[in-house]
Amino acid sequence: MMENENTQLGLMMRGDKLLFVEAAMTQPPRLLTADVMHLSVPFDVQAFGDQDVAAHYSTTINQLLDRFAISAKRASVCLDRRLVLLKRLKVDQDMREMDIRQQIEWELEQVLVAPRDEYHANYEKIKHDRDPYDQIVVAVVRKAIVSFLQDIFKSTPLSLNQVDVDLLAALRGLGILKVEPRPLAALIEIEPAAAAVSLLKNQRFLSQGEIKFAQYPLNEENSEQIATLINDEILRQLDALGDEVLLKNIEQILLLNSGAPTGVIYSLQRLQRNAMVQMIDPLERMDHALSLEAEQLIKDNPNRFLPLLGLFRA
Secondary structure, X not given: OOOOOOEEEEEEEEEEEEEEEEEEXXXXXXXXXXXXXXXXXXXXXXXXXXXXXXXXXXXXXXXXXXXXXXXXXXXXXXXXXXXXXXXXXXXXXXXXXXXXXXXXXXXXXXXXXXXXXXXXXXXXXXXXXXOOEEEEEEEEEXXXXXXXXXXXXXXXXXXXXXXXXXXXXXXXXXXXXXXXXXXXXXXXXXXXXXXXXXXXXXXXXXXXXXXXOOOOOOOHHHHHHHHHHHHHHHHHHHHHHHHHOOOOOOOEEEEOOOOOOHHHHHHHHHHOOOOEEEXXXXXXXXEEOOOHXXXXXXXXXXXXXXXXHHXXXX
């Protein structure tokens, strides 16, 4: 690798896993390295604020840099969406920024369980030609979490460039892969005992939910039951959105799991006849210099690595 190559590191600590991707910041980004490392202490709310645990995470990151000869000096971090409050607002297109901020603060007062000064809040305004309103997506995270991340990186040679939310980063990842957006889509992330279901409008965040199907082991025999639970969650979110979604028809189902039983895919297609079902491969349109092992790791864990790709989108 050339020494002057502009590279960046994307990291996500989730449970006892530290996943990472290094990329050259070309247009589009070129993936250089990817892997996963074990954390002796899970990354969760019980760890935040513990300086000994922060030191453990710092040591693991430093080991990663040495082991994989990482040249990046900047890092971006994906946070599990369970650690972040995501709220979407609909505002008039001519609403002033000052008024938008006031509206956001009023909305936060209604939902935050601790004093407002204990949180960081950031928002993104989304415009679309065919939508008479602007959409505002607000992400709120406790300051203690961000401070904890800053403490971790102080003991590494990396500078913390940005902190993002895995779901929103995954949507940016879809943009890098040039997945053609449909007006109304569902992003499905299937895990062994649960599935995250997010509705998207023009590939932008609309709503989210999670279902558990621990009573149905993830196999072909339970495919119809699992697909039905996922479909019920899609319908629940559509109903909650009310008149905001007029047609009530999902046009695209994006599946982020290479190990989902084929029966789940076929059953979802039967339940959502108007939807095009797509399996997302994070490497499908990515330029990379990855080892065969790194390639397979990403393909086996698309729901974990797609958000990391999204961190590299400007």
